Amino acid sequence: MIKVPAYLQPGDTIAIVCPAGFMAKEKAQSCIDVLQEWGYKVKVGKTLGSDSENYFSGTDEERLQDLQQMIDDDSVQAILCGRGGYGVGRIIDRINFKSFKKKPKWIIGFSDITVLHAHIYSNYKIATLHAPMAAAFNDEGFRNEYVLSLKKAMEGKKAKYSCVPHTFNNKGEAVGELVGGNLALLANITGTPSQLKTKGRILFIEDVGEYLYSIDRMFYQLKRSGQLEKLAGLIIGGFTDMKDTERPFGKTVEEIIHELVSEYDYPVCFNFPVSHGKENYALKVGVGYKLKVGANKVTLEE
Numbered sequence: 001m002i003k004v005p006a007y008l009q010p011g012d013t014i015a016i017v018c019p020a021g022f023m024a025k026e027k028a029q030s031c032i033d034v035l036q037e038w039g040y041k042v043k044v045g046k047t048l049g050s051d052s053e054n055y056f057s058g059t060d061e062e063r064l065q066d067l068q069q070m071i072d073d074d075s076v077q078a079i080l081c082g083r084g085g086y087g088v089g090r091i092i093d094r095i096n097f098k099s100f101k102k103k104p105k106w107i108i109g110f111s112d113i114t115v116l117h118a119h120i121y122s123n124y125k126i127a128t129l130h131a132p133m134a135a136a137f138n139d140e141g142f143r144n145e146y147v148l149s150l151k152k153a154m155e156g157k158k159a160k161y162s163c164v165p166h167t168f169n170n171k172g173e174a175v176g177e178l179v180g181g182n183l184a185l186l187a188n189i190t191g192t193p194s195q196l197k198t199k200g201r202i203l204f205i206e207d208v209g210e211y212l213y214s215i216d217r218m219f220y221q222l223k224r225s226g227q228l229e230k231l232a233g234l235i236i237g238g239f240t241d242m243k244d245t246e247r248p249f250g251k252t253v254e255e256i257i258h259e260l261v262s263e264y265d266y267p268v269c270f271n272f273p274v275s276h277g278k279e280n281y282a283l284k285v286g287v288g289y290k291l292k293v294g295a296n297k298v299t300l301e302e
Contacts, residue, residue: 002177002286004127005078005104007156010039012077015070016134017045018057020112021085023134025049028082031137035080038151045070048082056087064091072099077106078154082134084111089185092119092194101126106154109133111208111276114181117285119194121179129153130181130204130274131282146273146280153282159289160301161281163272168258169298172267174233174291178283180204187218190225199230202291204283206237208276212249212256215239219260228260233267233291235300238275267293272300 008014014035016028025048032042045066047057057063070079092115101124107116108129117128131150132141141147153159179196180186180203189195196203207215222228239253251259254270261268269291273279284302292299 002125002127003104004287005106008040008077008106008154011041013041013043013075014078014080015043015045015073015076016048016080016082017066017070018047018050018082019063019067019091020057020081020087021055021083022050022052022057023048023082027138028134030142031080031134034137034142043070043076055085060090063087064094067091068095071095071097071105074103079105079107080133081109081113084109084113084133086112088112088115089188092116097124100124108150110280111182112185114185115189115194117181118179118186118189118196121286122194122197125286127284127286129282130285132280136280141278144278146278149282153284158302159282159284160299161273162297162299163269165294165296165298166254166270168254168268168270169293170266170268171293171295172233173293174202174267175288176200176202176232177286178202178204178289179285180235181206181285183207183215183218184210187221190221190227196227198227200232202233202235202289203231204235204237204272204274206275207239209241209243211243211245212251212253213245215242215253216249216256219257223260228264231264231266233293234261234269235272235274235291236268236270237272238277238279240275240277267291269293269298272298
């Protein structure tokens with residue numbers, strides 16, 4: 001049975017930390033202001049706007065300590081990761097989830113935060129939130145439906161999303177716990193204690209900035225390790241800023257994925273709005289959803 005953290009109430013505290021890549025404090029200022037306007041208190045971790053001089057928001061030790069402190073802090077009801085990038089995989093095995101298991105709180109983010117979502121779901125059966133992070137609030141972003149879907153999810157409103165059909169879709173209905181995230185990370189955690197259990201689940205996948213051959217290779221890794229075999233359903237999100245080699249790979253990203261999953265008879269939906277772009281609906285990892293892939297419309301609802 002999945003354990004769902006308590007939904008947020010006005011006056012609750014949201015912590016902002018950067019467990020992976022560096023983020024300047026000013027890049028998160030809109031996010032801090034808006035969260036306060038929404039009625040929450042904000043606690044900023046040491047890793048946001050740290051004095052790090054390299055890619056990371058601090059040493060492994062500093063990032064681990066900052067995240068651990070917010071996990072253990074009873075006055076914090078949710079942890080919003082400022083950004084992803086890379087770095088969670090370096091510290092995941094050292095995070096102590098003892099207090100978190102007793103009193104779960106929402107862990108929010110996407111991209112590299114996929115490692116946290118997958119690890120917590122697979123090991124502790126606790127729901128987390130794959131959703132926009134701090135930078136999404138910039139440039140009036142907090143007014144769009146995707147950032148507002150984060151607000152609704154934190155408040156406990158049940159999601160119902162829809163998108164237009166794609167010619168590669170495989171029609172049908174699926175019910176199951178929703179799992180997934182960034183393809184590169186899902187491939188990267190295969191064979192580790194964080195690997196996702198996908199049998200009977202609805203799996204969602206997105207990625208950014210990869211070469212087409214890398215997408216092909218990573219999907220083969222998921223396929224060969226059995227992670228695509230007995231799904232309830234598959235959601236293919238946005239694959240943004242894809243790159244090709246000088247000698248072209250010869251297929252679009254959709255063609256690559258379609259060819260790899262066409263043998264399965266479960267429902268498959270392409271171009272769902274979960275991505276590294278603006279179109280990134282909040283999805284509760286581990287929570288039960290119903291996916292309907294129809295001829296005229298695709299819906300995903302809790």
